[in-house]
Amino acid sequence: MALGTIGNSEFDRDTAVSPRERDGGRGVYDADLSAGWTIFGAVNGGYLLALLGRALGDALPHPDPFSVTAHYLSASRPGPAVVRTELIRAGRTLSTGQASLVQYAPDGTEVERIRVLATHGDLGALPDDVRTTAKPPALPPYEHCLGKDHGPAAAVAPEISGRLDIRLDPATAGWAAGAPSGRGEMRGWFGLADGRPADALSLLLAVDTLPPAAFDLGLNGWVPTVELTAHIRRRPAPGPLRVSLATRNLAGGFLEEDAEVWDSEDRLVAQSRQLALAPRGA
Amino acid sequence: MALGTIGNSEFDRDTAVSPRERDGGRGVYDADLSAGWTIFGAVNGGYLLALLGRALGDALPHPDPFSVTAHYLSASRPGPAVVRTELIRAGRTLSTGQASLVQYAPDGTEVERIRVLATHGDLGALPDDVRTTAKPPALPPYEHCLGKDHGPAAAVAPEISGRLDIRLDPATAGWAAGAPSGRGEMRGWFGLADGRPADALSLLLAVDTLPPAAFDLGLNGWVPTVELTAHIRRRPAPGPLRVSLATRNLAGGFLEEDAEVWDSEDRLVAQSRQLALAPRGA
Numbered sequence: 001m002a003l004g005t006i007g008n009s010e011f012d013r014d015t016a017v018s019p020r021e022r023d024g025g026r027g028v029y030d031a032d033l034s035a036g037w038t039i040f041g042a043v044n045g046g047y048l049l050a051l052l053g054r055a056l057g058d059a060l061p062h063p064d065p066f067s068v069t070a071h072y073l074s075a076s077r078p079g080p081a082v083v084r085t086e087l088i089r090a091g092r093t094l095s096t097g098q099a100s101l102v103q104y105a106p107d108g109t110e111v112e113r114i115r116v117l118a119t120h121g122d123l124g125a126l127p128d129d130v131r132t133t134a135k136p137p138a139l140p141p142y143e144h145c146l147g148k149d150h151g152p153a154a155a156v157a158p159e160i161s162g163r164l165d166i167r168l169d170p171a172t173a174g175w176a177a178g179a180p181s182g183r184g185e186m187r188g189w190f191g192l193a194d195g196r197p198a199d200a201l202s203l204l205l206a207v208d209t210l211p212p213a214a215f216d217l218g219l220n221g222w223v224p225t226v227e228l229t230a231h232i233r234r235r236p237a238p239g240p241l242r243v244s245l246a247t248r249n250l251a252g253g254f255l256e257e258d259a260e261v262w263d264s265e266d267r268l269v270a271q272s273r274q275l276a277l278a279p280r281g282a
Numbered sequence: 283m284a285l286g287t288i289g290n291s292e293f294d295r296d297t298a299v300s301p302r303e304r305d306g307g308r309g310v311y312d313a314d315l316s317a318g319w320t321i322f323g324a325v326n327g328g329y330l331l332a333l334l335g336r337a338l339g340d341a342l343p344h345p346d347p348f349s350v351t352a353h354y355l356s357a358s359r360p361g362p363a364v365v366r367t368e369l370i371r372a373g374r375t376l377s378t379g380q381a382s383l384v385q386y387a388p389d390g391t392e393v394e395r396i397r398v399l400a401t402h403g404d405l406g407a408l409p410d411d412v413r414t415t416a417k418p419p420a421l422p423p424y425e426h427c428l429g430k431d432h433g434p435a436a437a438v439a440p441e442i443s444g445r446l447d448i449r450l451d452p453a454t455a456g457w458a459a460g461a462p463s464g465r466g467e468m469r470g471w472f473g474l475a476d477g478r479p480a481d482a483l484s485l486l487l488a489v490d491t492l493p494p495a496a497f498d499l500g501l502n503g504w505v506p507t508v509e510l511t512a513h514i515r516r517r518p519a520p521g522p523l524r525v526s527l528a529t530r531n532l533a534g535g536f537l538e539e540d541a542e543v544w545d546s547e548d549r550l551v552a553q554s555r556q557l558a559l560a561p562r563g564a
Contacts, residue, residue, distance in 0.1 A: 066536070067509040067557045069351040071378050071401055073371045088397055089355045094508065096353050096397065098380075115370055115378065117399045119353055119508055119557075126534035129560075131499065133466060134530035184415060217413065226376065226401055227349040229511045231557050233533060248416035249550045251515060252408035254348070256553055268531045271538055273555055275349045275401075275513050278411075 004196030010036070010163055011192050011202060015051040017083055019058065027059035027085045031101075035078035038159050043076040045225050046208030047160075050201045052083060052099050052116045057201075059085035060095045062120035064200045069117045069229040076113040077103060094121045123200060123235040136262045137244035139169050142189050146173050164209060165191035175215040184217045186210050186245040190261070198236040198263070206243055207259040207272035213245040214255060214279055221279035226254070228274035239264030253278050286478030292318070292445055293474055293484060297333040299365055301340065309341035309367045313383075317360035320441050325358040327507050328490030329442075332483045334365060334381050334398045339483075341367035342377045344402040346482045351399045351511040358395040359385060376403045405482060405517040418544045419526035421451050424471050428455050446491060447473040457497040468495045468527040472543070480518040480545070488525055489541040489554035495527040496537060496561055503561035508536070510556035521546025535560050 004010060014036060017029035037047035053065045081103050088096045101114040139145070145167030169187040174180050190206045191198075198206070207230050212223040242262045247255045255278050261270035286292060296318060299311035319329035335347045363385050370378040383396040421427070427449030451469040456462050472488045473480075480488070489512050494505040524544045529537045537560050543552035 067353070069399055069509070069511060071349070071370070071399055073378060088353075089394065096355060098397070098399075112371065115380070115399060117351055117353055117380075117397060123534075126536075129533060129535065131532040132530065227351070227511070227513075229351060229509070229555065231538060231555075233531060233536065248414065249515060249553065250413040251411060251549070252405075253411065254408075254515065256513060268533070271531065271555075273511065273513075273553075 002194070004192060004194035006197055006199050009192065009196035010194050011196055011205070015047065015054050015201065017051065017055045017058070027055070029055045029083040031081045031083055033076055033078050033081050036159055036163055038078060040222070043078060044160050044209060045070070045072060045228060046205040048076055048101065048114055049204040049208065049228065049230065052101060052114065053118070053201050053204050055083040055085055056097050056099050056116070056118050056120060060087060060097045060120045061090050062095045062122055064120055064123040065118055065204065065230070065232050066094065066121045067119045067229065067231050068204065069227065071115050071227050072225050073112050073114060076101065079103065081113070093125070094119050123232065126234070130267070132268055134260070134268050136266050137187050137242055137260070139187050139189065139242050142167055142240065145169055145189055160209065163193050165193050166210060172216050175218065180216045180218040182217060184213050184247040184250070186213045186216055188243055190241045190243045197238055198241055200232045200235060203232050203236060203261055203270040204230055206241055206261050207270055208274070210243055210245055213247040213257050214250070217247070217250065219279045223279050224277045226275045226277065228272060230270060230272035232270050234263070234267050234269045236263040236269045237265040237267065250278055284476070286474060286476035288479055288481050291474065291478035292476050293478055293487070297329065297336050297483065299333065299337045299340070309337070311337045311365040313363045313365055315358055315360050315363050318441055318445055320360060322504070325360060326442050326491060327352070327354060327510060328487040330358055330383065330396060331490065331510065331512065332486040334383060334396065335400070335483050335486050337365040337367055338379050338381050338398070338400050338402060342369060342379045342402045343372050344377045344404050346402055346405040347400055347486065347512070347514050348376065348403045349401045349511065349513050350486065351509065353397045353509050354507045355394050355396060358383065361385065363395070375407070376401050405514065408516070412549070414550055416542070416550050418548050419469050419524055419542070421469055421471065421524050424449055424522065427451055427471055442491065445475050447475050448492060454498050457500065462498045462500040464499060466495050466499045466529040466532070468492050468498055470525055472523045472525045479520055480523055482514045482517060485514050485518060485543055485552040486512055488523055488543050489552055490556070492525055492527055495529040495539050496532070499529070499532065501561045505561050506559045508557045508559065510554060512552060512554035514552050516545070516549050516551045518545040518551045519547040519549065532560055
């Protein structure tokens with residue numbers, strides 16, 4: 001497989017959007033959701049968020065997602081989709097917009113899959129100040145973590161795991177052998193299988209592609225995201241990313257899941273939180 | 283002052299919205315933003331979120347905000363405002379909608395203040411399961427915390443502090459005397475000054491009315507919210523609430539602030555995160 005670059009990789013091709021028309025600041029885009037990013041037939045939420053971030057990056061005056069919220073309305077399926085964007089406010093350093101991803105039922109009825117609200121800016125224009133008190137996750141070296149050859153992720157989601165290079169911390173991979181830690185944590189190294197370097201869009205993918213933290217609580221099954229908000233805080237430095245997930249409040253049939261993404265310079269480059277339905281399996 | 287009740291209190295009157303018309307599932311509401319909830323002339327974001335939550339609770343088939351995201355576009359001013367809502371999806375247990383708060387410039391131009399995306403449900407219909415690993419904040423008793431008579435909040439924001447009953451943990455109030463802890467934390471008891479009990483809407487207020495956690499880092503000045511997402515997880519039990527704020531990633535001119543709200547039964551009833559501009563004062 002040829003080494004991926006930003007702009008020329010599987011991820012870039014599969015998240016491509018093509019502008020259909022422009023009308024008074026409103027951009028409409030055609031997309032083709034790839035079957036390569038599915039889990040049990042449903043298209044992965046992080047992949048969809050990246051695709052929507054790409055459309056908004058084109059439609060808004062600022063390129064990079066600073067804060068993106070997606071409400072997942074119905075499960076997206078591989079195949080054609082349309083993204084409609086709206087510019088809400090264009091400021092000097094930040095702009096805000098929304099996007100809607102729709103697909104079509106066999107009878108032609110439009111079905112909305114995702115509604116997104118986002119504020120964009122320019123990560124390249126941010127000052128260098130850092131006063132982060134958060135600490136990077138303690139993670140064993142890449143070669144001591146569990147990858148797709150002998151890891152648990154591949155068994156769960158063969159299509160998407162072939163496109164990712166995720167290596168789970170063995171301490172959070174016990175669930176695959178029936179021995180979850182009970183702490184509600186998931187940690188691992190994250191990259192794209194073709195070696196494409198990370199950027200703001202692939203960070204949107206990174207926050208929602210590890211196995212759910214709920215698995216580490218001993219819960220099994222589908223964990224449908226109701227809403228996910230991601231903050232992209234820095235353009236990631238070259239090198240591998242570390243992703244850390246945690247859930248602290250499983251109650252009333254719902255749970256939150258927080259993700260942190262750290263780059264090779266020990267900078268917290270993305271933070272996200274999602275509200276999800278708790279899986280029914282125990 | 284008469285004791286407030288849910289439905290008959292200062293908070294309820296000031297967040298009231300009156301439906302203007304209905305047209306194909308779209309609800310438009312008139313509102314009057316009260317000068318009583320301002321800080322330096324700008325209307326508080328938590329108060330506005332509660333008002334928008336009230337409009338969406340009327341417009342959507344489900345009453346309670348489960349996940350609400352607001353992007354703050356421009357500073358709201360006391361006076362007339364219009365809320366326009368859209369029903370995006372109505373499901374059996376959840377419904378999703380959006381809302382836009384607008385005001386008018388002197389020349390009649392419409393200015394959008396806030397755009398909101400929310401999923402609502404029915405808190406009363408949730409099962410009782412709890413597996414929360416998060417711990418309530420360690421907070422001194424109410425009477426040992428700093429209230430409006432001798433506390434720092436009143437000096438900062440006299441209008442809104444008269445409507446709230448906030449008592450700050452002395453350990454996170456040192457900033458008012460020029461001695462911030464440097465940890466980026468803020469904790470306190472939270473109630474409404476007229477004794478109105480808490481509900482889902484007042485939780486939206488609670489997540490954004492304590493002094494910013496940035497003050498405890500030694501930063502001074504305005505901390506404008508770019509985006510705030512709140513998850514309401516449970517109808518709060520009667521009794522006082524505890525609110526805990528923290529920021530862990532101040533970098534590139536932005537910071538996140540996480541809020542947790544705990545009720546008298548030690549249940550984590552609300553979680554929120556906001557992305558804000560870091561204050562320039564140091």
